[in-house]
Each structure stands twice: as structure tokens, then as C-alpha cells.
Amino acid sequence: MTRLSIAALALLLVTSEAARADSVLVLNSEEASYSILSRSTRTEVTRLPVGREPHHLILSPDGKEVLIGSTATNELLSLDIKTGERKRVVKDILDPYHLGFSPDGKWFVTAAYRLDHVDIYHADGFRLAGRIFIDGLPSHIAFDTQSKTVFVTLQQSGRLAAFDLATQTLKWNVPVGNAPAGVVMLPDDKRLLVALTGEDGIVQIDPRDGSVKGSLQTGKGAHNFFPKGDGRHYFLSNRVEGVVSLIDTKDELKVVGSVRIPGGPDCMDITPDGRELWVTQRFLRRVAIVDVETLKVVGNIHVGKSPHGVFMLKSTATVTAGAPVRAASTAGEIK
Template sequence: MIAALAVGMGAATAAQADGVIILNSEEASYSIVSRTARTELGRQPLGREPHHMIVTPDGKEILIASTVTNELVALDAKTGEKKRVVRDIIDPYQLGYSPNGAWFVTAAYRLDHIDVYHGDSFKLASRIFMDGMPSHMAFDAESKTVFVTLQQSGRVTAIDLGTQLIKWNAEIGKAPAGAVMLPDNKRLLVALTGEDAIVTMDASNGAVIGRLQTGRGAHNFWPKGDGRHWFLSNRVEGTVSLIDTAEMKVVGSVRIPGGPDCMDITPDGKELWVTQRFLRRVAIVDIAQMKVIGSVHVGKSPHGVFILRGTGSGLPPPPSPLRAASIEGDRK
């Protein structure tokens, strides 16, 4: 409340072409930040516990999951203006579209279920109850399988989207969180937040085929955009690692204190924006130098971050295996 007063919730919050949307998960609001001015323009109320967001397959809307109010709030992907509310999506902590847009999946972190909806109508196809706090998700390139991490039980489960049956369910380590399917459509990377590493899994059967030490509290991925490198936030250590997935090694690191979590990259590919949950800030990293060049005050416990692409071509960028992977698996 104090922070809200300090910013002035009633202030005009005109959406900006260069805006960045930040979800203040413990403040029931989202911040609109000017990317160029690096300052918060305003704060808007939104549901309760908004954690994550995703772009719709047509690139026109951003769907923000308001976890406790069981709804999705749609913003215009170019301007950030509110457009509509989709109700009766139960506990949508995490959300994602299959690359072909046919399926929309949510992970109910507190209610322990995974919901598979038809992507064009939000009609529930199946609710799969899974003990262990379903957390993050990734899809295969053919839109046949969704992989969901189960943070409490230390497992990853693969669900056939067509039949909504479980294909495999594998134990991989402590507190698995972020997941990403690599462009080869064979290897699945999963971050272990209860450890200091990520593991590589065989997406066909759930076997762990590799392990890479990164930093304590390895949590979430974001693609650099070249099809080879991925950023990884390490929440406990307070760093972001740059991972070369061809060599499977850490090739860069930058200190981001305050529980770094979700990330996004500016359209020019030069800046990485990282939410700092504890510090109520978003850090801005110069990617070429892997160095923090600024930070912006936002609301309490900022989680999801999304950089609007303005009035240009809109979102998402031209489809490619890489971008498909990033959109499907990393808007979290």
C-alpha cells in the first residue's frame, strides 16, 4: 500500500509503444515502465497474485494469469491496454500455448492440477491432478506434448495433448522449475531450484542425459535469440547465467541481487530485463557486456516481465523453431 501511494496509483498510465509490463504479484497490480526512460509510468490494479503472462498465438493479446481470482486478463500486446477478462480458469499460476495454438495449458501450482484447454475457446479438455506443485511448462515443436515440472515432488511429467494421458513421469532432482525444449526438439532443459544446476532430459522418455552446474537456485530460462544461448536466473545465488546449449557450458554470468526471476529481451536484442522479486525492481542488463546498466522501481514481488513491441510488427516475431520454443516455454 505504501509503495502504491508513493507511485500514485491514480496517476495516468497511458500505455506506451516502448512500454514494459511488470506483474507485481503481491500487490495485485501491474506496472507500466518506459523502456527508454527507464522509469515507472504508472501502476494499474489487476486481480490477485498475477504471476505470469503469455502472448496469444495471433500476437494480438497478452494474457495475464490472475492466480487467486481464477481469471485471465487480456491486454493489447501493442499498447498494453486492458481488453477483456476470461473467467473460470482455475488457479492459473503458469500458462502456455502449444506452438500451433491448438492447446492452452495452465498449471495450478497450489491446487495441484494441470488443465488442458482448447486453444481457440478456452474450453476445458481435461483436468489432470498431479501432486507436487505443477510449476513451469514447455511444449514440443509438434504440439503433441506438454512437459510440466512438479516443484515439490522433484519430478517432470510429459502429457500427451491429444489424449491428455501421461506419457512419462520422471524424478530428476530438487525443486524443478523452468523448462525449455531446445530447437532440436529432442532435449529438454530443466532448472533445479533446489540445487545449483540444470539437467538435460531426453524428451522422448524422461531420462536424464546431462547435468550442468550453474548457480544456487537455478530457476528460469529465457532465449538469447540465436537458437543456441539461453539465459538462466539463479534465485538463491542472485545471478543470471548465459548458457551455450551446443557446448552445454556456462559462458557468462552477471550478478543480479534480490531473487532474480523472469526475463525478457528488448526487440533490438541488446538488453535483458530481469525481475528482482525481493528488491521490488527490474534490472536491466547490457547483454554484450553482461553488465547491469540500470534498474527501475516497480511494485511488490515483481514476477512476470513483458516488453511491448510497440506499433510495429507486433507479437510474436516471425515463427521459427527457436522463437516457437521461446514463446511456448518461456513466457513464465
């Protein structure tokens, strides 16, 4: 092999790597496929089959894999963080609708939305530690920063439940409002925010006992959160209203900006440079790209049917111990 061809091959590998690092994954939940999008060209590069009814995805604690919950086939599908290619399948994970790792990386939790249970696994080897059956459609999950408690919204019964990770037992289960979905723990570890899809805003919860400490009107069908990355601001999708709100959580909660995103906006992720917010538009089969600074839609990309989870592939993703809370909807916090 000549030096020239070796150089060409090396260049190809480097550019290929760069191109893949530039990619974004989107789960087409009603198509059993995932789209790989290019951030730079804002196009769909390819669409590949994956399980059945994939909804959410999460970065592994070592930062090397992205795990997709394939709800109807009871398994996790692992993709390479750099290339987006399939690596392995983790079987016997029942109905992994929403999923997350505790901040210390020791626990892996899934909300089995249709089967009405919350599963707590030892993250090392995905060994089931405890399965807690609970009525009401377990929907979204969040952890405290100490990795002691996992919080789960129960969309049908309008409640929020807290489970002790070490003992896999229920700590409390309280009503919070109509159809709670997205839940996020703020960095101070003292406030939980819960989005109420059956109402027009969010509530602030005391994680110690689940008591409601405040509320904020954002828009009809408040659904899911995504951190802006400054530890203070959070994006919130309002599905019925067709709006993404920007919420300031410092001191008193307030809406400091919004952008119209029609088509049932749902999951979000931010580009590594923090400049763009990518939002799945479930009904329009598209992903909207929002300029974070101006809060204007600057692009759209066509994807498959009912796009749900979205994730930025990163070539150098790493996870540090004690990193912020991460669950499927907030995977982007791990940079």
C-alpha cells in the first residue's frame, strides 16, 4: 500500500469519524426505526431498523454507548456513541419506556409505562434488584443527586412516587396534578419540577415528602424538560399548546422565553456548542431546530413516523462521577 493510499485511508477514517460525531439520533416510535441526522447539513443521513416502539434513549455511565429502550420487544439496544452503529442487545428488560442511570452510575431504572411497574437494576450487568408494581402508567423518571431516590410520575393516576434505590421500596406516593409526565431534579437537590400534560403548566415539588410548593403556567400539555446547560434554565415542551418554554429556576420559577413549535413538541437535546435546541415534532414527523439565543426556529428535518427520543452523538462523550442527574429526557446534561 502506498503512502498516498494510507494517507487517503486515514483521512477517510478521520472524516468519517468527524461526520459521525456530527450526528443526531432520533427514534421513530411508530416505525420501529431510528434516523441518523447530520447536524452540519441538517439532513437525514439514513434510517435503520430498531426493535419495536422505541421511545427513549440514554447514555451509558461509561459514556461509550447509547441505550435505546425497545418497549414492545422487552430489550435495550446498544449503539456506539461515536458511530451510531449497533453494538449489542440487552434482553429481558420489560417494557423499557423511560429509562435512566442514577448519577453515581450504580442503578439503572426503567418505567414500564404499559405494564405498570418500575424496575430497579444494578447497572453493572443489568441485574434486576427489584420490581415494584404500581398502578397509574409510570411515565418519566428522575433521580436525586445523591443517587438514593428515584422519582416516577404516574400519568394516569396524577401522582408522583418516590422509591428508595437501595431497598427498592416506596417512600411516598402523592397526587400532584392531571397527567404528570416529565420530571426533573434541580441542581440544588431541593426542588423537583413536574410537567402536567393534562394541565397548562408545571408544579414544584419538595423531594422530601412530595408536597407541592409552587406552580407555574407555561402552556397546555406541559410535557417534558431539558436543561439549557447553565444549571439554571430549563426548556419545557408544551405538547397541546405547541410551544417550547424557557424557564428560569433561580429563586422563583418564571417563563423567560418561548418559541412556537407545532406538531406536539416532545423530547429535546442541545448541540454540544449549546447553540441549537433540537425538538422532536411527534405529529409532523420532523425535528425542529431552534436557535437557543434568539429562540427562533432555524430549520426542520424530516424523519420517520412519530419521532420521540432525540440524542446528540458525541465523539468525546465522558461521564464524571457525581455528574448531574440523568434520565432519558435529560441525557444531554452529560457532555
